[in-house]
Amino acid sequence: MTVRSDGLKAVWRRPGGRAGAAFLGFLVLLAWLGPLALPDPFRQFDLVELADAPPSADHPFGTDQLSRDVLSRVVSGARISLAVAALTVALSVTLGAAVGLVAGYWGGAVDAVIMRLVDGALAVPRLFLLLLVLALSDRVPLAVLIILMGATGWFATSRLVRAEVLRLRTEAFVQAAEALGASRRRVIFRHLLVNAAGPLLVAATLGVGDVILLEAGLSFLGLGVQPPTPSWGGMIMDGRPVLESAPWVGIFPGVAITLTVLATNLVGDALRDVLDPRSA
Amino acid sequence: MNRVLEVRDLRISFPGADGHRFHPVDGVTFDLIRGETLALVGESGSGKSLTSLALLRLIPPPGRIDAGSVIRLGETDVLALEGEALRRIRGRRIGMIFQDPMTSLNPVFTVGDQIAEGVRAHLPVSRSEARDRARALLQEVGIPDPAGRLKAYPHQLSGGMRQRVMIAIALAAEPEILVADEPTTALDVTVQAQILEVLDQLRRSRGMAVLLITHDLGIVAGRADRVAVMYAGQIVEEAPTAELFARPSHPYTQGLFASVPRITGPRTRLIPIGGTVPPPTAWPSGCRFRPRCPKAFAKSELAPELMPVGPDHRMRCWLAETGGTDG
Secondary structure, three states: OOHHHHHHHHHHHOHHHHHHHHHHHHHHHHHHHHHHHOOOOOOOOOOOOOOOOOOOOOOOOOEOOOOOEHHHHHHHHHHHHHHHHHHHHHHHHHHHHHHHHHHHHHOHHHHHHHHHHHHHHHOOOHHHHHHHHHHHOOOOOHHHHHHHHHHOOOHHHHHHHHHHHHHHHOOHHHHHHHHOOOOHHHHHHHHHHHHHHHHHHHHHHHHHHHHHHHHHHHHHOOOOOOOOOOOHHHHHHHHHHHOOOOOHHHHHHHHHHHHHHHHHHHHHHHHHHHHOHHHO | OOEEEEEEEEEEEEEOOOOOEEEEEEEEEEEEEOOOEEEEEOOOOOOHHHHHHHHOOOOOOOOEEOOOOEEEEOOEEHHHOOHHHHHHHEOOOEEEEOOOOOOOOOOOOOHHHHHHHHHHOOOOOOHHHHHHHHHHHHHHOOOOOHHHHOOOOHHHOOHHHHHHHHHHHHHOOOOOEEEEEOOOOOOOHHHHHHHHHHHHHHHHHHOOEEEEEEOOHHHHOOOOOEEEEEEOOEEEEEEEHHHHHHOOOOHHHHHHHHOOOOOOOOOOOOOOOOOOOOOHHHOOOOOOOHHHOOOOOHHHHOOOOOEEEEOOEEEOOOHHHHOOOOO
16 A cells, blocks of 8 residues: 555545546547557558548448458557657656756756746647648658657646656755755655645646647648558548538547547546645 | 764844844753753743754755854864764754644654654665664653554644654654653643653653753753743853752843743742743843843943853853852
């Protein structure tokens, strides 16, 4: 029985947290195992007979213009969206934690310079920054997309971690550790970072939803995940011209985005209630 | 004489609003002898906690220890140390326990982890050896079922237990000096006595010197060998405990005793000391107790030094010259 497992149980006890966690669990399983049981998402069944076919027993979510199975593509898109979101958030949380720790621990001029730069970066809309970079290059590989989104997503996290570190530095147990000869590295990683983990986890969870939306938006604009790789945003773009005649092409990926973002936000809010009593 | 710590003319300054630096600790001098308990007694704001932090160079910036101050640990000049050398005296030569055991332990690690961390910060032992030592230390500070408690998180322990754990951590690297800054203030009275007893046993069994920082004269009696009374950033009286209790000489010390209720003897009115402790930004000129002192006289306009009033008994008051401090 540890502090952490208590926290996870408390999330599960909240209706919102439970619904969100259950949906995300289901989605991860589906993204992992679903493709084994579903048709190949790239397969074009019959361009003449099955283009934009409505939902049927063979294709529960219908097919798109290229007669590909929409359910298969939504499930494969979940793989892409979840993986991209997880890697992006891992990168941005690492960067944000590192910068926040440095600024908060060293303070003074280091802190002032870093935080003014972060203030400046926060003043630039992330979407425009990404659009600018992506529009100037053609066909961005997935890895570069992840790095770009991660590298522009840590500013708020660094402020959060810095604030936590400033608070923790005055805690008696940090002073006690210093008084007993703990090295700087131990103080930073064991006493400051681990105790800032709660708010950091909340920010990371909520960040996953943001990144899924961001990636969908970029893909919708044709600047994110490149076709034919299935992505939810890209599928909505595919469905846009046929929204009236074949609404299932765009609606199902749209519902997937909405439910997934809603689920991550529910889990994030439940975590916040449990781990971060000050903002509850 | 087996001196383990020598503090000479310690001055600590902070920048004030007017640009001048003020001195919350202003010329503190004392020695600590192997195996003794020295109590540093004073009200909040007297500078006693800053004095203890200075021993480990833990004065929070922008505060600093002024040039001319001396802190010697045996042969080691503490004020000349930097970086890794400084880290190696913290916990290794001087162990420290703090006032509030509820917040002095890291909430997310087990007690065993935290004691082992203290061991491994200074001694070249393996993880499992550190764990064995942690168990032995818990036993030494009187925690029942030490093997089981190693796995406990701080929030699962009572205040008294946590303070015992803090003591175990402070002793992890076998320091020769233990600084206890108000170790029992946050605990209830019965637990206070137990913690003081644990400290006393450890002092005897390990031959440690203990610097006991407190505002409470009650816990000094019977625990400390010597007492130094601090007022306004200076030591104003210093004597063996029995001597101080028998013949408090400085008017401030006398005032402290007069304001403490006694269980035995005739009931008398408690007499508070008039006025309040001056802020460190505005120490009075001359004798710093002069504005509140019922015995102030013309010479109090000049700042007195510590002067002898008996064997090993000194005070910072001009009355020491005439010997007329009673009544």
